[in-house]
Amino acid sequence: MNIDIYQVDAFTDTIFKGNPAAVIPLDAPIEEVLMQSIAAENNLAETAFFYPIDGGYHLRWFTPTAEVPLCGHATLASAFVVFKFLKPELNSIRFNSASGWLVVNKRASDLELDFPLISYDSIDLPESVHRALGGNVIEAYRTEGDPNYLVVLESETAVQSIDPDIRALKDAAEVGVIVTARSDISSVDFVSRYFAPAMGIDEDPVTGSIHCVLTPYWSERLNKKTLQAKQLSERQGELECGLRESRVLIRGKATLFMKGALHLDI
Template identity: 55%
Template sequence: MQLDFYQVDAFSQRPFSGNPAMVYRLDAWLADGLMQQIAAEHNLAETAFLVREGLAWHIRWFTPTTEVPLCGHATLASAFVLYEVYGETGEAIEFTSKSGPLSVSREDGRLLLDFPTLVPTEVGVTLDVERALGCEVVDVLGSNELFVVLASEQAVRECAPDMAALAKLPWLGAIVTARGDHHDFVSRYFAPAIGIPEDPVTGSTHCSLIPYWSQRLNKLSLSAYQCSARGGELFCRLEGDRVKIGGFATLVASGRLTLG
Protein backbone atom coordinates (compact mmCIF):
# COMPACT_ATOMS: atom_id res chain seq x y z
CA MET A 1 0.00 0.00 0.00
CA GLN A 2 1.19 3.52 -0.82
CA LEU A 3 -0.02 6.76 0.75
CA ASP A 4 0.57 10.30 -0.53
CA PHE A 5 1.86 12.87 1.96
CA TYR A 6 2.44 16.62 1.90
CA GLN A 7 4.73 18.63 4.15
CA VAL A 8 3.60 22.19 4.77
CA ASP A 9 5.26 25.01 6.70
CA ALA A 10 2.32 26.63 8.52
CA PHE A 11 2.24 30.27 9.63
CA SER A 12 4.89 31.18 7.07
CA GLN A 13 5.09 32.58 3.53
CA ARG A 14 8.46 31.00 2.85
CA PRO A 15 10.07 27.57 3.28
CA PHE A 16 12.05 26.62 6.38
CA SER A 17 10.20 28.90 8.79
CA GLY A 18 6.90 28.62 10.63
CA ASN A 19 5.89 25.17 11.83
CA PRO A 20 6.18 22.08 9.60
CA ALA A 21 3.32 19.57 9.54
CA MET A 22 2.75 16.40 7.57
CA VAL A 23 -0.69 15.85 6.02
CA TYR A 24 -2.30 12.61 4.82
CA ARG A 25 -5.70 12.57 3.12
CA LEU A 26 -6.99 9.01 3.55
CA ASP A 27 -9.91 7.15 2.00
CA ALA A 28 -10.47 5.27 5.29
CA TRP A 29 -8.88 5.24 8.72
CA LEU A 30 -5.72 3.29 9.34
CA ALA A 31 -5.18 1.48 12.63
CA ASP A 32 -4.29 3.88 15.44
CA GLY A 33 -0.97 2.14 16.01
CA LEU A 34 -0.02 2.49 12.35
CA MET A 35 -0.85 6.20 12.30
CA GLN A 36 1.31 6.63 15.39
CA GLN A 37 4.18 4.79 13.68
CA ILE A 38 3.86 7.01 10.61
CA ALA A 39 3.97 10.13 12.78
CA ALA A 40 7.05 8.80 14.57
CA GLU A 41 8.70 8.07 11.21
CA HIS A 42 8.22 11.65 10.01
CA ASN A 43 9.31 12.96 13.43
CA LEU A 44 7.62 16.35 13.03
CA ALA A 45 5.71 18.04 15.82
CA GLU A 46 2.43 16.95 14.20
CA THR A 47 1.20 14.64 11.48
CA ALA A 48 -2.46 15.13 10.51
CA PHE A 49 -4.73 12.44 9.05
CA LEU A 50 -7.98 13.37 7.26
CA VAL A 51 -10.96 11.26 6.24
CA ARG A 52 -14.09 12.64 4.57
CA GLU A 53 -17.18 11.99 6.71
CA GLY A 54 -20.34 13.49 5.22
CA LEU A 55 -19.87 17.19 4.50
CA ALA A 56 -16.87 17.56 6.82
CA TRP A 57 -13.37 16.18 7.18
CA HIS A 58 -12.59 14.22 10.33
CA ILE A 59 -9.12 15.27 11.44
CA ARG A 60 -6.75 13.60 13.90
CA TRP A 61 -3.31 14.79 15.01
CA PHE A 62 -0.31 12.77 16.17
CA THR A 63 3.00 13.89 17.64
CA PRO A 64 5.92 11.44 17.34
CA THR A 65 4.76 9.85 20.61
CA THR A 66 1.01 10.38 21.09
CA GLU A 67 -2.32 11.55 19.67
CA VAL A 68 -3.36 15.04 20.82
CA PRO A 69 -6.84 16.58 21.14
CA LEU A 70 -6.19 19.80 19.22
CA CYS A 71 -3.54 21.20 16.88
CA GLY A 72 -3.73 24.50 15.07
CA HIS A 73 -0.78 24.51 12.70
CA ALA A 74 -1.51 21.02 11.34
CA THR A 75 -5.16 22.02 10.79
CA LEU A 76 -4.00 25.09 8.89
CA ALA A 77 -1.65 22.86 6.86
CA SER A 78 -4.46 20.37 6.19
CA ALA A 79 -6.77 23.10 4.88
CA PHE A 80 -3.96 24.39 2.68
CA VAL A 81 -3.49 20.91 1.17
CA LEU A 82 -7.22 20.46 0.61
CA TYR A 83 -7.49 23.86 -1.09
CA GLU A 84 -4.26 23.90 -3.09
CA VAL A 85 -3.63 20.22 -3.88
CA TYR A 86 -7.07 18.62 -3.91
CA GLY A 87 -9.02 21.60 -5.23
CA GLU A 88 -11.56 22.18 -2.44
CA THR A 89 -13.63 25.22 -3.40
CA GLY A 90 -15.97 25.91 -0.49
CA GLU A 91 -16.07 29.18 1.40
CA ALA A 92 -14.80 27.25 4.44
CA ILE A 93 -13.51 23.76 5.09
CA GLU A 94 -15.32 22.09 7.98
CA PHE A 95 -13.54 19.66 10.28
CA THR A 96 -14.74 17.38 13.06
CA SER A 97 -12.30 16.51 15.80
CA LYS A 98 -11.85 15.43 19.40
CA SER A 99 -12.20 19.12 20.28
CA GLY A 100 -15.50 19.51 18.43
CA PRO A 101 -16.24 21.28 15.15
CA LEU A 102 -13.49 23.40 13.60
CA SER A 103 -13.29 25.31 10.35
CA VAL A 104 -10.74 27.05 8.14
CA SER A 105 -11.64 29.81 5.69
CA ARG A 106 -9.66 32.21 3.48
CA GLU A 107 -9.39 35.93 4.24
CA ASP A 108 -7.04 38.51 2.69
CA GLY A 109 -4.82 35.78 1.25
CA ARG A 110 -4.45 34.07 4.62
CA LEU A 111 -6.02 30.94 6.04
CA LEU A 112 -8.17 31.59 9.09
CA LEU A 113 -8.69 28.97 11.80
CA ASP A 114 -11.97 29.08 13.75
CA PHE A 115 -11.28 27.44 17.12
CA PRO A 116 -12.92 27.43 20.57
CA THR A 117 -11.55 29.62 23.34
CA LEU A 118 -9.76 27.92 26.24
CA VAL A 119 -9.73 30.62 28.89
CA PRO A 120 -6.95 30.03 31.43
CA THR A 121 -7.64 30.31 35.14
CA GLU A 122 -5.37 31.36 37.98
CA VAL A 123 -2.97 28.71 39.31
CA GLY A 124 -0.42 30.81 41.18
CA VAL A 125 3.36 30.96 41.08
CA THR A 126 5.11 27.91 42.49
CA LEU A 127 8.75 27.08 43.01
CA ASP A 128 8.38 23.96 40.84
CA VAL A 129 7.26 26.06 37.87
CA GLU A 130 10.03 28.63 38.28
CA ARG A 131 12.65 25.89 38.62
CA ALA A 132 11.35 24.03 35.55
CA LEU A 133 11.38 27.19 33.43
CA GLY A 134 14.61 28.54 34.87
CA CYS A 135 13.34 32.12 35.16
CA GLU A 136 11.31 34.47 37.33
CA VAL A 137 7.63 34.54 36.43
CA VAL A 138 4.96 37.22 36.81
CA ASP A 139 1.89 34.99 36.93
CA VAL A 140 0.88 31.37 36.40
CA LEU A 141 -2.45 30.26 34.98
CA GLY A 142 -3.62 27.03 33.41
CA SER A 143 -6.13 25.30 31.16
CA ASN A 144 -4.99 22.07 29.57
CA GLU A 145 -1.63 23.83 29.29
CA LEU A 146 0.50 25.60 31.86
CA PHE A 147 0.22 29.31 31.03
CA VAL A 148 3.09 31.43 32.35
CA VAL A 149 3.37 35.21 32.03
CA LEU A 150 6.87 36.69 31.98
CA ALA A 151 8.01 40.27 32.38
CA SER A 152 9.14 41.04 28.82
CA GLU A 153 9.67 39.74 25.30
CA GLN A 154 13.37 39.42 26.10
CA ALA A 155 12.54 37.14 29.04
CA VAL A 156 10.42 34.95 26.74
CA ARG A 157 13.22 34.74 24.18
CA GLU A 158 15.82 33.89 26.84
CA CYS A 159 13.71 31.25 28.62
CA ALA A 160 15.67 27.97 28.79
CA PRO A 161 13.57 25.32 30.53
CA ASP A 162 14.76 22.17 32.24
CA MET A 163 12.93 19.78 29.91
CA ALA A 164 13.04 16.81 32.31
CA ALA A 165 11.53 18.90 35.11
CA LEU A 166 8.97 20.45 32.78
CA ALA A 167 7.83 17.02 31.59
CA LYS A 168 6.97 16.07 35.18
CA LEU A 169 4.49 18.92 35.66
CA PRO A 170 0.78 17.95 35.34
CA TRP A 171 0.06 19.75 32.04
CA LEU A 172 0.41 18.81 28.36
CA GLY A 173 2.97 21.58 27.96
CA ALA A 174 3.93 25.09 28.98
CA ILE A 175 3.13 28.38 27.26
CA VAL A 176 5.36 31.32 28.16
CA THR A 177 4.16 34.75 27.06
CA ALA A 178 4.65 38.50 27.47
CA ARG A 179 3.77 41.82 25.86
CA GLY A 180 5.62 42.12 22.56
CA ASP A 181 8.04 44.82 21.45
CA HIS A 182 6.64 44.88 17.89
CA HIS A 183 3.50 42.72 18.28
CA ASP A 184 0.71 42.82 20.84
CA PHE A 185 2.13 39.71 22.48
CA VAL A 186 4.75 37.03 21.99
CA SER A 187 4.94 33.44 23.16
CA ARG A 188 6.85 30.18 23.10
CA TYR A 189 5.56 26.66 23.74
CA PHE A 190 7.36 23.68 25.30
CA ALA A 191 5.85 20.19 25.50
CA PRO A 192 8.55 17.60 26.28
CA ALA A 193 6.03 15.25 27.91
CA ILE A 194 4.42 14.61 24.49
CA GLY A 195 7.63 14.49 22.47
CA ILE A 196 7.93 18.19 21.52
CA PRO A 197 10.78 19.98 23.36
CA GLU A 198 9.78 23.26 21.67
CA ASP A 199 7.07 23.74 19.07
CA PRO A 200 8.00 26.34 16.42
CA VAL A 201 4.53 27.91 15.99
CA THR A 202 1.46 26.65 17.85
CA GLY A 203 -2.04 27.55 16.74
CA SER A 204 -3.86 25.79 19.58
CA THR A 205 -2.07 27.69 22.38
CA HIS A 206 -3.60 30.86 20.97
CA CYS A 207 -7.01 29.57 22.07
CA SER A 208 -5.82 30.66 25.52
CA LEU A 209 -3.44 33.46 24.53
CA ILE A 210 -6.03 35.43 22.57
CA PRO A 211 -8.69 35.75 25.32
CA TYR A 212 -6.00 36.47 27.92
CA TRP A 213 -4.33 39.29 25.98
CA SER A 214 -7.61 40.57 24.54
CA GLN A 215 -8.86 41.24 28.07
CA ARG A 216 -5.64 42.83 29.25
CA LEU A 217 -5.09 45.01 26.18
CA ASN A 218 -8.79 45.74 25.65
CA LYS A 219 -8.50 44.73 21.99
CA LEU A 220 -10.40 42.16 19.93
CA SER A 221 -7.87 42.02 17.06
CA LEU A 222 -4.27 41.31 17.97
CA SER A 223 -0.96 40.60 16.28
CA ALA A 224 1.15 37.79 17.71
CA TYR A 225 4.59 36.35 17.18
CA GLN A 226 5.86 32.98 18.40
CA CYS A 227 9.55 33.64 18.91
CA SER A 228 11.03 30.17 18.45
CA ALA A 229 14.15 29.67 16.34
CA ARG A 230 11.98 29.27 13.21
CA GLY A 231 9.42 31.87 14.28
CA GLY A 232 5.94 32.59 13.00
CA GLU A 233 3.44 35.45 12.83
CA LEU A 234 -0.23 35.01 13.69
CA PHE A 235 -3.16 37.34 13.09
CA CYS A 236 -5.67 36.92 15.91
CA ARG A 237 -9.25 37.91 16.64
CA LEU A 238 -11.58 37.17 19.55
CA GLU A 239 -15.21 36.55 18.56
CA GLY A 240 -17.24 35.64 21.64
CA ASP A 241 -16.34 32.10 22.68
CA ARG A 242 -14.40 31.49 19.45
CA VAL A 243 -11.00 32.67 18.27
CA LYS A 244 -9.87 33.33 14.72
CA ILE A 245 -6.21 32.54 14.10
CA GLY A 246 -4.86 33.60 10.72
CA GLY A 247 -1.65 32.75 8.91
CA PHE A 248 0.00 31.79 5.65
CA ALA A 249 1.25 28.36 4.58
CA THR A 250 3.87 27.03 2.15
CA LEU A 251 4.15 23.57 0.58
CA VAL A 252 7.76 22.39 0.91
CA ALA A 253 7.67 18.67 0.07
CA SER A 254 5.45 15.86 -1.14
CA GLY A 255 5.94 12.17 -1.63
CA ARG A 256 4.63 8.66 -1.20
CA LEU A 257 4.93 6.39 1.83
CA THR A 258 5.26 2.69 1.05
CA LEU A 259 3.74 0.24 3.55
CA GLY A 260 4.82 -3.30 2.75
Protein backbone atom coordinates (compact mmCIF):
# COMPACT_ATOMS: atom_id res chain seq x y z
CA MET A 1 0.00 0.00 0.00
CA ASN A 2 1.29 3.45 -0.95
CA ILE A 3 0.23 6.56 0.98
CA ASP A 4 1.14 10.14 0.06
CA ILE A 5 3.24 12.07 2.57
CA TYR A 6 4.13 15.75 2.62
CA GLN A 7 6.74 17.54 4.71
CA VAL A 8 5.80 21.16 5.34
CA ASP A 9 7.69 23.92 7.12
CA ALA A 10 5.08 25.81 9.17
CA PHE A 11 5.12 29.39 10.46
CA THR A 12 7.57 30.44 7.76
CA ASP A 13 7.67 31.04 4.02
CA THR A 14 11.28 29.82 3.75
CA ILE A 15 12.40 26.20 3.74
CA PHE A 16 14.72 25.16 6.57
CA LYS A 17 12.96 27.67 8.84
CA GLY A 18 9.83 27.41 10.98
CA ASN A 19 8.71 24.02 12.25
CA PRO A 20 8.66 20.95 9.99
CA ALA A 21 5.70 18.60 10.14
CA ALA A 22 4.85 15.46 8.22
CA VAL A 23 1.31 15.44 6.84
CA ILE A 24 -0.39 12.21 5.76
CA PRO A 25 -3.85 12.48 4.15
CA LEU A 26 -5.84 9.26 4.40
CA ASP A 27 -9.01 7.98 2.77
CA ALA A 28 -10.06 6.22 5.99
CA PRO A 29 -8.69 5.58 9.50
CA ILE A 30 -5.68 3.33 10.01
CA GLU A 31 -4.53 1.58 13.18
CA GLU A 32 -3.18 3.80 15.96
CA VAL A 33 -0.11 1.60 16.38
CA LEU A 34 0.71 2.11 12.70
CA MET A 35 0.35 5.88 12.99
CA GLN A 36 2.69 5.88 15.98
CA SER A 37 5.22 3.72 14.10
CA ILE A 38 5.14 6.08 11.12
CA ALA A 39 5.64 9.09 13.40
CA ALA A 40 8.59 7.39 15.08
CA GLU A 41 10.12 6.59 11.69
CA ASN A 42 9.63 10.19 10.51
CA ASN A 43 11.31 11.41 13.72
CA LEU A 44 9.87 14.92 13.36
CA ALA A 45 8.29 16.82 16.23
CA GLU A 46 4.85 15.99 14.80
CA THR A 47 3.26 13.81 12.17
CA ALA A 48 -0.36 14.67 11.32
CA PHE A 49 -2.92 12.20 9.94
CA PHE A 50 -6.35 13.20 8.68
CA TYR A 51 -9.23 11.66 6.75
CA PRO A 52 -12.58 13.01 5.47
CA ILE A 53 -15.67 13.06 7.70
CA ASP A 54 -18.99 14.88 7.45
CA GLY A 55 -18.30 18.59 7.74
CA GLY A 56 -14.53 18.39 7.30
CA TYR A 57 -11.70 16.12 8.38
CA HIS A 58 -10.72 14.14 11.47
CA LEU A 59 -7.18 15.10 12.51
CA ARG A 60 -4.69 13.42 14.86
CA TRP A 61 -1.12 14.35 15.80
CA PHE A 62 1.77 12.12 16.93
CA THR A 63 5.24 12.91 18.21
CA PRO A 64 7.85 10.16 17.79
CA THR A 65 6.76 8.74 21.16
CA ALA A 66 3.11 9.69 21.81
CA GLU A 67 -0.15 11.10 20.52
CA VAL A 68 -0.87 14.70 21.60
CA PRO A 69 -4.25 16.43 22.01
CA LEU A 70 -3.37 19.66 20.18
CA CYS A 71 -0.68 20.81 17.77
CA GLY A 72 -0.68 24.17 16.04
CA HIS A 73 2.09 23.87 13.48
CA ALA A 74 0.95 20.45 12.24
CA THR A 75 -2.62 21.77 11.91
CA LEU A 76 -1.31 24.69 9.86
CA ALA A 77 0.72 22.24 7.76
CA SER A 78 -2.32 19.99 7.25
CA ALA A 79 -4.45 22.93 6.14
CA PHE A 80 -1.69 24.02 3.76
CA VAL A 81 -1.76 20.57 2.12
CA VAL A 82 -5.56 20.64 1.76
CA PHE A 83 -5.62 24.17 0.34
CA LYS A 84 -2.70 23.67 -2.05
CA PHE A 85 -3.04 20.07 -3.20
CA LEU A 86 -6.38 18.49 -2.26
CA LYS A 87 -9.13 21.13 -2.23
CA PRO A 88 -7.73 24.40 -3.62
CA GLU A 89 -11.26 25.75 -4.12
CA LEU A 90 -11.84 25.89 -0.35
CA ASN A 91 -11.33 29.03 1.75
CA SER A 92 -12.02 27.40 5.11
CA ILE A 93 -11.39 23.96 6.61
CA ARG A 94 -12.81 22.33 9.73
CA PHE A 95 -10.79 19.68 11.56
CA ASN A 96 -12.37 17.55 14.26
CA SER A 97 -9.78 16.64 16.90
CA ALA A 98 -9.22 15.64 20.51
CA SER A 99 -9.47 19.37 21.28
CA GLY A 100 -12.79 19.79 19.49
CA TRP A 101 -13.43 21.44 16.15
CA LEU A 102 -10.57 23.56 14.82
CA VAL A 103 -11.02 25.96 11.91
CA VAL A 104 -8.35 27.16 9.50
CA ASN A 105 -9.15 30.05 7.14
CA LYS A 106 -7.32 31.55 4.19
CA ARG A 107 -6.40 35.16 4.96
CA ALA A 108 -4.61 36.92 2.08
CA SER A 109 -1.14 35.33 2.04
CA ASP A 110 -1.52 33.74 5.49
CA LEU A 111 -3.47 30.91 7.08
CA GLU A 112 -5.40 31.63 10.28
CA LEU A 113 -5.92 29.00 12.98
CA ASP A 114 -8.97 29.33 15.24
CA PHE A 115 -8.01 27.53 18.46
CA PRO A 116 -9.42 27.33 22.01
CA LEU A 117 -7.95 29.71 24.59
CA ILE A 118 -5.95 28.01 27.36
CA SER A 119 -6.10 29.49 30.87
CA TYR A 120 -3.36 29.40 33.50
CA ASP A 121 -2.83 29.56 37.27
CA SER A 122 0.06 31.04 39.25
CA ILE A 123 2.33 28.50 40.96
CA ASP A 124 5.66 28.18 42.72
CA LEU A 125 7.87 26.55 40.12
CA PRO A 126 9.17 23.21 41.45
CA GLU A 127 12.81 23.54 42.45
CA SER A 128 13.81 20.56 40.30
CA VAL A 129 12.35 22.26 37.22
CA HIS A 130 14.00 25.58 38.12
CA ARG A 131 17.40 23.92 38.52
CA ALA A 132 17.08 22.06 35.22
CA LEU A 133 15.88 25.15 33.39
CA GLY A 134 18.23 27.74 34.85
CA GLY A 135 17.65 31.45 34.36
CA ASN A 136 16.14 34.16 36.55
CA VAL A 137 12.45 33.23 36.81
CA ILE A 138 10.17 36.24 37.31
CA GLU A 139 6.81 34.42 37.36
CA ALA A 140 5.62 30.84 36.91
CA TYR A 141 2.25 29.36 35.95
CA ARG A 142 0.66 26.01 35.16
CA THR A 143 -1.65 25.83 32.17
CA GLU A 144 -5.03 24.12 32.37
CA GLY A 145 -6.18 21.16 30.32
CA ASP A 146 -3.09 19.52 28.84
CA PRO A 147 -0.71 21.16 31.30
CA ASN A 148 2.57 22.94 30.63
CA TYR A 149 4.71 25.14 32.82
CA LEU A 150 4.69 28.78 31.70
CA VAL A 151 7.85 30.53 32.91
CA VAL A 152 8.38 34.28 32.50
CA LEU A 153 11.97 35.50 32.28
CA GLU A 154 13.37 39.01 32.64
CA SER A 155 14.24 39.76 29.01
CA GLU A 156 14.39 38.56 25.43
CA THR A 157 18.12 38.01 25.90
CA ALA A 158 17.38 35.69 28.82
CA VAL A 159 14.99 33.64 26.68
CA GLN A 160 17.46 33.51 23.80
CA SER A 161 20.40 32.45 25.94
CA ILE A 162 18.73 29.95 28.28
CA ASP A 163 20.40 26.54 28.04
CA PRO A 164 18.46 23.97 30.07
CA ASP A 165 19.81 20.63 31.17
CA ILE A 166 17.57 18.57 28.90
CA ARG A 167 18.15 15.26 30.69
CA ALA A 168 17.36 16.80 34.08
CA LEU A 169 14.37 18.64 32.64
CA LYS A 170 12.99 15.40 31.23
CA ASP A 171 13.12 13.86 34.71
CA ALA A 172 11.81 16.99 36.49
CA ALA A 173 8.94 18.00 34.21
CA GLU A 174 6.44 15.43 32.97
CA VAL A 175 5.02 18.16 30.73
CA GLY A 176 6.43 20.89 28.50
CA VAL A 177 8.06 24.11 29.66
CA ILE A 178 7.31 27.42 27.93
CA VAL A 179 9.76 30.26 28.56
CA THR A 180 8.76 33.76 27.51
CA ALA A 181 9.57 37.45 27.86
CA ARG A 182 8.59 40.77 26.38
CA SER A 183 10.44 41.49 23.15
CA ASP A 184 13.26 44.01 22.98
CA ILE A 185 12.17 45.29 19.56
CA SER A 186 9.08 47.32 18.70
CA SER A 187 7.91 45.12 15.80
CA VAL A 188 7.53 42.07 18.07
CA ASP A 189 5.47 42.00 21.28
CA PHE A 190 6.78 38.86 22.96
CA VAL A 191 9.20 36.00 22.42
CA SER A 192 9.21 32.40 23.58
CA ARG A 193 10.86 28.99 23.46
CA TYR A 194 9.36 25.58 24.23
CA PHE A 195 11.06 22.53 25.73
CA ALA A 196 9.27 19.17 26.01
CA PRO A 197 11.84 16.38 26.44
CA ALA A 198 9.33 14.23 28.36
CA MET A 199 7.29 14.09 25.14
CA GLY A 200 10.28 13.32 22.93
CA ILE A 201 10.92 16.95 21.89
CA ASP A 202 14.03 18.54 23.36
CA GLU A 203 13.08 21.92 21.88
CA ASP A 204 10.20 22.55 19.49
CA PRO A 205 11.15 24.99 16.72
CA VAL A 206 7.80 26.83 16.51
CA THR A 207 4.77 25.83 18.56
CA GLY A 208 1.34 27.12 17.61
CA SER A 209 -0.48 25.55 20.56
CA ILE A 210 1.56 27.33 23.26
CA HIS A 211 0.30 30.62 21.85
CA CYS A 212 -3.16 29.62 23.06
CA VAL A 213 -1.88 30.55 26.54
CA LEU A 214 0.81 33.09 25.60
CA THR A 215 -1.72 35.23 23.73
CA PRO A 216 -4.10 35.82 26.67
CA TYR A 217 -1.13 36.23 29.05
CA TRP A 218 0.57 38.95 27.00
CA SER A 219 -2.69 40.51 25.84
CA GLU A 220 -3.57 41.26 29.46
CA ARG A 221 -0.15 42.65 30.31
CA LEU A 222 0.36 44.71 27.15
CA ASN A 223 -3.31 45.72 26.80
CA LYS A 224 -3.40 44.60 23.17
CA LYS A 225 -5.79 42.29 21.32
CA THR A 226 -3.45 41.60 18.40
CA LEU A 227 0.15 40.68 19.07
CA GLN A 228 3.23 39.83 17.06
CA ALA A 229 5.14 36.82 18.40
CA LYS A 230 8.48 35.24 17.65
CA GLN A 231 9.79 31.86 18.77
CA LEU A 232 13.54 31.96 19.31
CA SER A 233 14.58 28.41 18.47
CA GLU A 234 17.46 27.86 16.08
CA ARG A 235 15.03 27.68 13.13
CA GLN A 236 12.81 30.49 14.47
CA GLY A 237 9.30 31.38 13.39
CA GLU A 238 6.88 34.30 13.44
CA LEU A 239 3.19 34.37 14.32
CA GLU A 240 0.44 36.95 14.55
CA CYS A 241 -1.89 36.21 17.46
CA GLY A 242 -5.27 37.64 18.39
CA LEU A 243 -8.08 37.16 20.90
CA ARG A 244 -11.75 36.67 20.09
CA GLU A 245 -13.78 35.84 23.20
CA SER A 246 -12.68 32.35 24.28
CA ARG A 247 -10.73 31.69 21.09
CA VAL A 248 -7.19 32.47 19.97
CA LEU A 249 -6.52 33.33 16.32
CA ILE A 250 -3.03 32.45 15.12
CA ARG A 251 -1.81 33.51 11.69
CA GLY A 252 1.22 32.15 9.88
CA LYS A 253 2.64 30.99 6.59
CA ALA A 254 3.75 27.57 5.40
CA THR A 255 5.85 26.17 2.58
CA LEU A 256 6.36 22.74 1.06
CA PHE A 257 9.72 21.05 1.55
CA MET A 258 9.04 17.56 0.22
CA LYS A 259 6.35 15.30 -1.20
CA GLY A 260 6.66 11.53 -1.44
CA ALA A 261 5.01 8.22 -0.69
CA LEU A 262 5.04 5.70 2.13
CA HIS A 263 5.42 2.10 0.97
CA LEU A 264 3.69 -0.05 3.58
CA ASP A 265 3.54 -3.83 3.38
CA ILE A 266 0.36 -4.30 5.40
